[in-house]
Amino acid sequence: MKDIDLNNLDFNNVGAWPVPVKAGLIAVVCILILVAGYFLDIKGQLENLERARAQEAKLKQEFERKQAKAANLEKYKAQLEEMKKSFGTMLRQLPSKTEVEDLLVDISQTGLAAGVEFQLFQPGQERQIEFYAELPIKMKMTGTYHQFGRFVSGIAALPRIVTLHDINIKRDKKTGKLIMEVTAKTYRYMDEAEIAAARKAKKAKGKKGRRRR
DSSP states (O other): OTTOOGGGOOTTOGGGSOHHHHHHHHHHHHHHHHHHHIIIIIHHHHHHHHHHHHHHHHHHHHHHHHHHHHHTHHHHHHHHHHHHHHHHHHHHTSOOGGGHHHHHHHHHHHHHHHTOEEEEEEEOOOEEETTEEEEEEEEEEEEOHHHHHHHHHHHHTSSSOEEEEEEEEEEOTTTOOEEEEEEEEEEEEOOHHHHHHHHHHHHHHHHHHHHHO
């Protein structure tokens, strides 16, 4: 190779080149072909392989999650049944439309039994929320701390759900008596006809609002 002058090589007659030069040329061409093949084909295949591996890992994780759910399917079914029973128990604690008046009487009698004296007992406007309706009752009463405590305990012991909100106890400056102001809220289960009517009215109200815009 030392005795070969590359400047004297005739590129139009490659076949006459010395064997070492032709071998070197062939090696260079092979290397170029391999490099070109890598960038044109092999690199793309490697990228596809990496994507396939990532997809395989993702599918494997998804399969494991679904397999875990399938293994616990019976447990989930049991939990769902338990939730349905609990929900049914709660619904039974909500009075029907015809039972609300009786519940108002029960609240009033609970106050009288506790020894408090009502100055205000005012049911408010019923508010519909999803499948139930909420009825607020503003109350103002006089009594002692112990009587107020008995009243609150009596409300909590009622078989129907009644919650107390915005409790405010103060002393009347004129009489010196304690006054408690509180809003009780009771809840009524709405039947399917009432729910459908409420949704229809809400939808009509929404359309009317959009027309005004």
